[in-house]
Amino acid sequence: MSAADLPTVVLTGAGLVFFCAGAAGMVRFPDTHSRLHALTKADNLGLGLVVLGVMFQADGVVPVLKLTLIWILAIVGSAIAAQIIARATLPADLHEDDD
């Protein structure tokens, strides 16, 4: 086990905890909006920690930049998807100016 492996194990492990929390929220929370909250918050943080952990295994600067780009794209994508799903599940009377 090299010196870079310890931060990888710790960070990806912590990331998995957040993924589990997000999944638990998805299963346990009562309505769409709170489920979305659990998924987007916990999973984005979890992915960020996994990406950070994997960065310690990267070989050079370019893979680190690619991993960062993946994280940013996933965050932006999930934020947009969360907004659109949340809007689609609003009650009909709040629904006038929807997407």
Place this chain on the structure above:
Amino acid sequence: MIESVFDILLCALIVGVALAAVLGPRLFSSVVFFIVYGLFLSVAWTHLGAFDVALAEAAIGAGLTGVLLVAAVSRLDRLGVKEPAPAPPVARVTSALAAGGLSGALVLALWSLDPDGTGLAPVVEANLHASGVRNPVTAVLLNFRAYDTLIESVVLLVALVGVWSIADERHWGGEPGLRQHARPDGVLATFGRLLPPLGLLVGVYIVWTGTDDPGGAFQGGTILAAVWLLLAMAGLSDAPAITRRRLRLAVIAGPGVFLAVAAAGAVGGGFLVLPTEYAKPLIQEIEAGLALSIAATLALLVLGPPQRGPR
């Protein structure tokens, strides 16, 4: 040890998700499980080192097919079609036996392979220098067995003709799909302005890099299709009418360039024979044409048959 635990878990997940997709109580849950199945498969291909297949599975198997299936289910919903009643037991047992028999035959075929064998990899490796490219998968797909890819590109075209042919008589020659509405200052419109430059860059890069590294026209073309669909869904760019000449040209560019190169080869050595010294530029030309056609065709498949116009 950890490796085999991972493999066994992954196999169990793939089989479990496949069963959930087949046995799911509702169409929608089956579609969701089918998408998850595609994602797990692409993890499996990655783990096997087959990155080209993993990319294609994630982009087309899970992504694009998933979108098409979700669109089909929501269309059934809108039309008020009820979920079909479960098939009678005889039909279910028959199809279970047929599917089980096919899987069994595949397992037997796999079992009969020599576990230490190398398959055709050494032959491809030995002839890679003559293919003009450095990615062995691209060498097989666009040179050694190019006719497979040529036929695939025509199959896509036929699929699009099939979708268009279910158009209502009134709307023939009109714009595909329903008009998309999005608030001009909403999140989707902002996303639609933010993402396309990066999406185009990544899509073109994946097509371009396919000659030497994992990637290619199908994977990159799917990303380009997604960029176009995002623009359409965000209400920023309406799809052109299906009779527009430029649209038709984009759709046939790939098979057209491919057939032209194949026919030119017939003058030299034989149909689809690429001379070694020109193989790389010819393959890149085919890939560029294919990427354009695949992007246009996949996006038009998702947008659906014309449902408006013609103006």
